[in-house]
Amino acid sequence: MTMGMTRSPGLVVPADWTHEVGRAAAIVRTAESLPWGCDLQGENDMTLPLIRLSGPPLALALVLAGSVPAMAASPTDAGVGDTNAGDNGQLGEITVTANKVSSNLQTTPVAVSVLSGATLDREHIANPVDLSNKVPGLTISNAGNYPPNATLRGVGYDGLQNNSASPGVSINQNGVYLGTPVSLFTDFLDVGQVEVLRGPQGTVFGQNSDGGAINVTTAAPQLGKLGGSAELSYGSYQYGRARGTINLPVGQTFALRASAQVTDQNGYMNTPNMAGNKAVGDTHNVITRVDALWKPVDRLSIDVWGEYFHSFAHGSAVKNSVDPLTDPRETSNDYYAPQRITSKIVAGTVAYDLDFATVKSITSYQSLTYRAPWSGDLLDHATAVSLYGVKDQLPINDRFADTWTEEVDLASRPGGRFSWIVGAFYLHTASHINVLEFQQTTPIAYTPTLDPAQAGAMYAAGMNFESISHQRHRSVALYGQATYDITRTLKLTGGLRYTWDRSTAETSSYYATPVPMKSEFNGLTGKVALSWQVAPTNNLYAQFSTGVKPGGTNLNPVAVIIPTAFRNELVRAYEVGSKNEFLNRKLRVNVSAFYNDYRNLQLDSEDPLPYEGGMTNVAKAHVYGIEAEATALLPAGFRIDANAAWMNSKVDSDSYFLDPYIAQGINRTYGIYTAADLAARAAAFENIKGNQLPRVPTFAAGGTLGKTTEIPGVGTLDTSLQLTVRAAHWGRIYNRAGTDRLPMLTLVNFNAHLDIARTRFYTELAVTNLFDVATLTSTYAENFGVGGIYQVFAPPRQVIGRIGFKF
Template sequence: MRAAASVMALAQLVPAVAHAEDAGAAGAEAPSASTQLETITVTAQKTKTGLQKTPIAITAMSGDQLAKIDIRSAIDLDRHIPGMTVSDSGAFPVNITIRGVGYDGLQNLSAQPGVAYVENGVYIASPIAVVSSYLDVGQLEVLRGPQGTVNGQNADGGAINVTTNMPKLDAFHMGVEGSYGSYNYQRENGMVNLPLTKNLAFRATVQHEAHDGWYYAPNYPGNDHIGSQNAWTARGTFLWTPTDRLTVTVWGELYSNDINGVGARNMIDPIAGVRATSNDYATPEQTRSRIAAATAAYDLGGATAKFSTSYQYAFINNRNSADSLSTAQALEYYGVKDNIPEHSWGLNTVNEEFNVASKPGGRFDWIVGLFYQHTSGNENVFETQQGSSLIGTPYTIDYSAAGNPALYLAQQAAYGLSFASVSNAHRNSAAGYGQLTWHITDKLRLTGGLRYSWDKYTAHTAANFNIADLKSEFRKVTGKASVEYDVAPHSTLYASFSTGVKPGGANLNTSSTQIPQSFTHEFVRAYEIGSKNEFFDRKLRLNVSAFYNDYRNYQTDSEDPLPYQGGQTNIPKSKVYGLETEVSLILPQGWRIDANATAMGSRVDSHMHMLDAYSAQAINRATGGPYGTGNVDARYAAYFASDVYGNQLGRVPNFSTAMTISKSTDLPFGKLDAAVDANYRSPYWERVYNNPATDRVGSQFMMNLNLHFQPKRGPWYLELQVTNLTDSSDIATRFAENFGVGGVFDVYVPPRQVIGRVGVKF
């Protein structure tokens, strides 16, 4: 039963969530760290409010708390946040899903994530940038439920709000840290805070993180282990306060990561071992992100005016094996060796936002604002499928075949060209929003907000035989209404209705017959009731929320009956519902428990024909390949025979829980902080097709250990961290390729790592 008994023991305890506990972290104020829970301030509404008086389901964690449970980037949030799954899909962007809404169009440049990502108040447009390391973080907030009023571009799933530590004007601060562990894991980082004048300070942080690969790949060119990473993150921030009323913040961030090969395994790969692949095609990947941003806030007296602007660049380029098998096995299973020598995305974004918000303490709290964003991007895809007669035939990457039928067919015959596409796209988004909270009495509050959003996406695309100009556009009003009532000084009930939208986009299917060339926006109506409580002189925090989300035009992937014409489509009606609980508990003698639990369900409520790429490619192989009469007829028959009505949505586990047990012990020569965290997630469907052979992801259980020693004298500290304490070999993500040969790939949780760390702060 593996760790089932441990899981059930954890589930019997009051479920809870890890909260910020560092008194120096953004928004955290600890009256007595050992006897009372900290007061947490969040910025979920673009103004500072108390966590317990904000009518939204929010998880907040400090930078110290992130380190204790080994959260180094957004990927590591998986299984730690109620209602959230994070899928690492190898060669494609990370898919963050909250309450059933995520980012199903991983292979589509125009598709947008359903979870907004915000750093220091700036909306981060590219999902590529989300994977950057959490460096020098003050506080992280995860907002669950649609953020269709004041946050980002608009989002129907939720938002991740990261606040990094700002420069301090009062004194010089510095810190350095070094780590080494299993699989040649290395992490070195440093921070310096420099007061330049009484009104100007600069803070710089830099980090290098690397490890060897833990996927065994005996056939891989030049290396028998893949998945190694070499990442650099750097951030510089200026804080300037020229007057008592004006505060200016300017910051820039760089992220770079090089991977020597995609750590994923085709589920049909016969090679022995869990983290093993027979792939013999080199699959290096480069990810780059650059952000430059500035924010100016001016005190108007009873309100604060704030303007922010940013430029963002994101790029990803990878060579990918669409089968992840050895050449011999690929020919045996698929009839071809399917390689992608180039798949690149490049995105340039400029966004600007202006808002005016009242100061807290009055009868009315309000905010009004404007948001604008322009993104231009390009996507290039080049793919070959070489049968036994063409294996090893040399070629050059030549995109002139895209949109040129004669040249495409000639190169297909010469060396097996199977897909060539060049897409240049632009997206413009604009919005105006406002929100008002009325303090009717000291105990009763009403909140209402509206947002008008306009979004237009255009793309000039050359794909295989055709050239097309594609467009997707919408105008939508979203918003929220909520009521809160304090039934006791530290107990609040709330009920809310909110809406949110995820923009639509365009596919690369210039001659499709059933799947639209442009897919429409996704929309949600969300109903939530909740209770936020603190008991026993603030030793116990218990937050509970129940939600029902009614989705329209849910975005997901489907193949078209005509080969190579699949893409994003919309399911008219679906729903997700659930119950989330969060608890933090202070116990005697330095003990503390933080944990969470979520129960969810989902269902497709519309009859909808869809064709799974895995099934479509099986038809292609059985009927001698695409475009033959028998092939197309069989694909049409399979498409119209399918119906996803009644299926569960992807990445909605029925149950998940996580718990951190920590203890702070004063020793004669210092202080020892120990933390053990464990998390469990029930099996779930990765996609809406609910195919037991390809979509079922099994249960997952993970444990981590962290020991932190701080001596009484001296600024140094020691740390020991053990991740995946039980050496679990669970599947973290099962990713089904939408194109190529329709392969299905498993990404496993990282193996156990033992990491030692030493640092100095002063």
């Protein structure tokens, strides 16, 4: 049976929806794409008087197996969500949990984009990083051996080298807030749906975040159903992927769902100066998940799941902007720096129906190990010494984190004139950062150690920087949100959240005595929204909301200007939107316009003292823009899914900062800590007022042209051509033409998926970066080390073939 059921509630189709057996094959094909599944009610052999959407879609296929051939489930499409066409040729309804309860996307007054698990496969979106430019206003930048930077509407994560910095875009999986942005590296596996909420999440969702949230919902276990799927892939650069899922019922009240995936691919960026030419940009990932659901009685459900993810790579496909090798897929780096990530999550959800409301408890424990040694110059030794005077190496660049979360909420029964939810959230993260850096003029063999007794020998070997930081982050929140139906067409929603957030750290550098640091915040955030259903398929909404990104502590105990603790980032967001369906629900168009007023925007800057830089704050900045998503069902099986965003941003306050790239150049010119060095660094602070914010392209758009073709005797063929366009923009807030400008990006992908007739098998061909463009996609600066500017280019064309089946 199909494994496509997600964690959405059942819905009932009106009783007058009947279908002739002659149309059963079409029902089977379309039922697979419904996110709820189907169970039959009624015993009429010729018609289906009532379908209750709660079980697996292919239950219908089993009932009709004697009269129609079995068809493999085809993947759904998702422009403005999982909007596959029903057998009546209309766009299907999309269920979202943007307000912590299930609701129809078109009547939910929130800017939210939805992608089904099938869409992730079709567009080769392997992990959250690949969502970049797939959603209006969202960019996710690769930062090499540091965590990715997800940015929504101008708010991102600029504290790449600071473990206490919080992301502006939070990541949640099955209602669990994931405590580190390293989670963006984790592969997608057995996903039911991904929702991207655009705008501040200052009321009901997990950790407070002022940019937005990415909510991942995996497919849930199904009671009483035995089924599964398996798939094999092979492609360019020795790409191989094997994955499988099985759903095992144990009696009528317990079910177990297990999924696993192994991905292996050789690197595409050559390293001619590295021993063995270990090409980087490779992938060697394993992810497994086991999910157990127990429903001893109708009122009670207990869902416990565990996930393990391990990743190994020889290195990141990143280049220094001054690399003498001009080929964007070649690096002169000669320092072997493998990356290892190990993530473990155990979580459980207990829900109980109290008649008037449902009480729910979500508990999780998360453990992360991230080891990412690397070369701070990404050049061969001779080039590094000629340009920087030294070869920069970080044999130790480790992060460890353990996170506990607990959330309890009480939500009213849906359907009333007054609906509400109240809850509490708790987060505790204990993390550690170990950094050891060497800068040498001649290669010296050494065994790095963090033993202070060896400090003298390590200095002699060229030790440039050492730091150990132990940090704790605690957050407690109380929240509530309610919606009141003023009339049948006019609804008012209000929400409020109180957050207490505290970060503490004990940080030492160069084996000195640890220095205690603290950052604390408490305050209210909230929202108010008014929605008006102008017509049955047309809705307008307006809302005002606030959000906060917690502050944190720096690794700079003796800084002069850069604070040891940076402040919380705040946003006041204004938004209006329109959600519409036209042409008998064959065209869906959702549009939103927003203005975000930011205070204390967090960013990186250098200090007058070398190696004492870190996170600081810009007093005022703003971003405004228009976002649109559309889906159209066209004649002859054609379909268009499209999205676009236009944005403008600016720093509004006088803000004097020292660009790390400039600061490191001054160090090389005058020598570190000389009088001339310190004087030049102090004079190099610049006012960035009027600069545009990083990773905010003025225009970005994406579209998919798809076609479904029935081939007699062969099967159902779904083909799609995907286009992504992004305007030139700035990668850093310093807006330097020579180092920070990202060019226009245009990428084209192709996919063809065939459900083979009269079998449960399917086959697929995917081509990414069809025209093999090598456009620069992201850039970032190393705040310490030699202060290089590092560049990431679009991966080369890749051709992948797949074969799989579902039972």
